[in-house]
Amino acid sequence: MPQMNMVEAIRDALKLEMLRDERVVLLGQDVGHLGGVFRVTDGLQQFFGPKRVFDTPLAEAVICGSALGLAFSGLVPVAEIQFLGFTHQAFHQICHQIARTRFRSRGSHPAQVTIRAPFGGGVKTPELHSDAIEAQFVQAPGIKIALPSNPYDAKGLLLQAIRDPDPVLFLEPLRGYRLVTGEVPEGDYTIPFGKLRVVREGTDVTLIAWSVAVGLCERAAEKLAEKGISAHVIDLRTIVPLDVEGLVAAVEKTGRAVVVQEAPRSASFGSEVIATIQEECFYSLEAPVKRVSPPDTPYPLHGLEDHYVPTVDMILKVVVESLNA
Amino acid sequence: MAKHTPQFMPNTKQIEPLRILDENGKLLRGETPPMSDDLAIYAVKTMMMGRGFDEKSFSLQRQGRLGTFAPVIGQEASTLGPALALDPKRDWIAPQYRELPALLHMGLPFESIALYRLGRQAGACIPEGVHVLPHQISLAAQIPHAVGLGWGLKLQGKDGVSMAFFGDGASSEGDFHESCNLAGVMKAPVIFLLQDNGWAISTPRAIQTATTDFAARALGYGFPGFAVDGNDLFALYAATTEAVARARAGEGPTLIESRTFRMWAHTTADDPTRYVDPKVLEQWKKKDPIERVQKYLAAKGKWNDAMTAQFKEEVAAKVEKAYEYGFNYPPSKVEEIFENVFATITPQLERQRARHIALRS
Numbered sequence: 001m002p003q004m005n006m007v008e009a010i011r012d013a014l015k016l017e018m019l020r021d022e023r024v025v026l027l028g029q030d031v032g033h034l035g036g037v038f039r040v041t042d043g044l045q046q047f048f049g050p051k052r053v054f055d056t057p058l059a060e061a062v063i064c065g066s067a068l069g070l071a072f073s074g075l076v077p078v079a080e081i082q083f084l085g086f087t088h089q090a091f092h093q094i095c096h097q098i099a100r101t102r103f104r105s106r107g108s109h110p111a112q113v114t115i116r117a118p119f120g121g122g123v124k125t126p127e128l129h130s131d132a133i134e135a136q137f138v139q140a141p142g143i144k145i146a147l148p149s150n151p152y153d154a155k156g157l158l159l160q161a162i163r164d165p166d167p168v169l170f171l172e173p174l175r176g177y178r179l180v181t182g183e184v185p186e187g188d189y190t191i192p193f194g195k196l197r198v199v200r201e202g203t204d205v206t207l208i209a210w211s212v213a214v215g216l217c218e219r220a221a222e223k224l225a226e227k228g229i230s231a232h233v234i235d236l237r238t239i240v241p242l243d244v245e246g247l248v249a250a251v252e253k254t255g256r257a258v259v260v261q262e263a264p265r266s267a268s269f270g271s272e273v274i275a276t277i278q279e280e281c282f283y284s285l286e287a288p289v290k291r292v293s294p295p296d297t298p299y300p301l302h303g304l305e306d307h308y309v310p311t312v313d314m315i316l317k318v319v320v321e322s323l324n325a
Numbered sequence: 326m327a328k329h330t331p332q333f334m335p336n337t338k339q340i341e342p343l344r345i346l347d348e349n350g351k352l353l354r355g356e357t358p359p360m361s362d363d364l365a366i367y368a369v370k371t372m373m374m375g376r377g378f379d380e381k382s383f384s385l386q387r388q389g390r391l392g393t394f395a396p397v398i399g400q401e402a403s404t405l406g407p408a409l410a411l412d413p414k415r416d417w418i419a420p421q422y423r424e425l426p427a428l429l430h431m432g433l434p435f436e437s438i439a440l441y442r443l444g445r446q447a448g449a450c451i452p453e454g455v456h457v458l459p460h461q462i463s464l465a466a467q468i469p470h471a472v473g474l475g476w477g478l479k480l481q482g483k484d485g486v487s488m489a490f491f492g493d494g495a496s497s498e499g500d501f502h503e504s505c506n507l508a509g510v511m512k513a514p515v516i517f518l519l520q521d522n523g524w525a526i527s528t529p530r531a532i533q534t535a536t537t538d539f540a541a542r543a544l545g546y547g548f549p550g551f552a553v554d555g556n557d558l559f560a561l562y563a564a565t566t567e568a569v570a571r572a573r574a575g576e577g578p579t580l581i582e583s584r585t586f587r588m589w590a591h592t593t594a595d596d597p598t599r600y601v602d603p604k605v606l607e608q609w610k611k612k613d614p615i616e617r618v619q620k621y622l623a624a625k626g627k628w629n630d631a632m633t634a635q636f637k638e639e640v641a642a643k644v645e646k647a648y649e650y651g652f653n654y655p656p657s658k659v660e661e662i663f664e665n666v667f668a669t670i671t672p673q674l675e676r677q678r679a680r681h682i683a684l685r686s
């Protein structure tokens with residue numbers, strides 16, 4: 001099986017799906033000739049021609065809004081927003097239009113639209129470029145949200161996203177783009193939404209994460225193992241839909257849970273995970289459910305970044321608290 | 326049915342931009358210099374400072390000592406010319422991120438810029454009395470602020486003017502169009518300074534707009550537009566001076582399209598050899614905005630190569646000093662991420678601070 005990084009795996013999925021389904025078109029800022037500022041769409045315009053891959057003017061609202069229109073016309077658009085932080089310029093199109101059109105039209109006008117965007121910090125790019133605002137879209141019912149943590153998942157989840165009859169926000173980890181590599185099958189495969197992945201089996205504490213934080217949890221689990229602590233690590237893969245059953249099973253297995261995320265603390269997806277655990281498996285809990293996240297402060301300039309993002313050490317400390325509770 | 330022609334049709338040919346100095350620094354026929362020789366000398370020096378700062382920053386960035394930033398090289402006149410028409414005491418600038426010479430003119434200290442590029446939060450603080458809005462990350466988001474600022478000054482009976490800088494790319498955002506519309510309606514004293522440098526990262530002008538002239542958009546919003554040679558300091562200064570006078574007189578906004586070229590990469594993270602035609606780049610090299618004014622002054626015996634060399638050294642020393650200051654700045658502390666989130670830290674955030682620090686020590 002070929003080794004790929006995230007960028008290559010995502011590109012592989014796009015190419016495969018564009019070959020399989022000629023209705024699929026790509027649009028976004030710098031995605032054509034340049035192949036994207038992170039080179040995700042590198043070579044695709046050259047390969048498929050300028051009628052399948054479009055550089056657009058610099059305007060997120062119309063990129064997303066016109067993607068919905070393209071879907072209404074019978075095409076299957078995959079739009080790229082250069083950084084998730086700039087989806088706010090298109091927030092009304094994503095949350096009020098794309099997410100709701102199926103419900104609003106009682107099913108007559110669904111939106112088979114995929115919006116891809118990188119997000120998350122750790123690459124020395126300021127503020128909005130690094131924001132992890134995935135939870136804001138959870139409050140917009142009707143759009144699914146996938147956040148792969150590794151190349152294998154990235155390809156399978158993206159193929160699922162493009163084929164899904166519902167709109168999907170596909171969030172790519174900026175820090176993992178080239179850093180995370182792994183084996184990726186050459187052919188076609190999809191990963192169903194709403195099915196979490198057990199990253200590592202364990203018995204003492206359950207670490208819950210998605211996207212880049214999964215890697216942090218894996219490293220924390222290795223360190224914990226050295227101390228004789230067995231961590232069960234899960235990767236949610238999609239936060240809409242959330243795999244409630246899988247989550248409950250994973251927490252019940254150990255009776256202790258720590259959520260790790262890149263987003264600020266309050267009203268984040270971690271908050272939702274913890275509320276769900278509390279409702280669904282309170283009586284299996286041995287300790288209060290904890291979270292590791294940045295505080296409720298804006299993403300800082302890069303000189304402060306290392307003080308802000310969650311670390312393996314923070315996870316270790318919180319796990320020990322949980323075990324001692 | 327008979328065929329009817331819409332009353333409003335787009336231009337098919339680009340309008341000639343306003344130009345005062347030709348590429349060899351000669352005044353075009355019939356033109357008079359819009360500024361004194363002293364101001365022109367000051368302009369040359371300020372433009373050289375901007376360029377010198379970016380050259381040094383670029384090499385530091387390549388050594389991994391700096392975050393990414395957007396160099397102004399090629400757009401020195403395009404940014405400084407309009408700023409010179411402002412009065413730094415009563416007027417304001419809302420920048421995008423590529424306007425270094427203009428910000429220096431408004432009084433932003435070298436040290437702030439060095440600190441900001443080093444990723445230090447302290448560098449983001451605009452010193453009191455410097456009429457410049459904070460660094461912008463969201464494209465076009467500063468344009469509505471400029472409208473509100475100018476409008477607010479007017480409501481308070483002040484005669485200040487605000488100037489928003491933004492790129493050809495940013496001008497595609499709704500924020501730009503909504504701003505023009507409101508400014509027109511309110512007759513706000515605003516100057517919309519659109520720098521068309523040919524590119525928005527890798528996206529060429531032709532994909533940004535179907536219009537031949539960005540300046541023509543002003544008509545749709547009910548105010549005048551100027552197309553100007555963006556590498557001609559004099560033309561930029563002259564056009565903006567007229568726009569400022571109109572704004573101060575209560576006659577409302579002006580859109581100025583500055584036709585220039587981004588000579589370097591978009592930012593240090595970008596590789597323009599993938600998309601910029603080297604022949605086009607070569608043509609623009611001949612239109613260097615600084616050399617043009619130097620030649621003009623040299624013809625009058627007020628500038629020479631020795632002065633260029635000497636001032637280059639002075640700039641290099643100043644920039645060196647600013648970065649020295651930045652490198653020796655006290656190391657960042659974790660507490661800083663909690664500062665200035667609110668006027669006073671909330672009890673909830675205080676708890677988070679205590680916890681965050683405990684988990685990281």
Ligand SMILES: Cc1ncc(C[n+]2csc(CCOP(=O)(O)OP(=O)(O)O)c2C)c(N)n1
Nearest residue numbers: 086423462463464492493494495524525526
């Ligand atoms: C709202 C928003 N969308 C996208 C970006 C990413 N981005 C940063 S600079 C840039 C190009 C800007 O081009 P232009 O406005 O022409 O300014 P220039 O860089 O040429 O000076 C893009 C797409 C951003 N910062 N903000």
Ligand SMILES: [Mg+2]
Nearest residue numbers: 492493524525
């Ligand atoms: Mg531009």
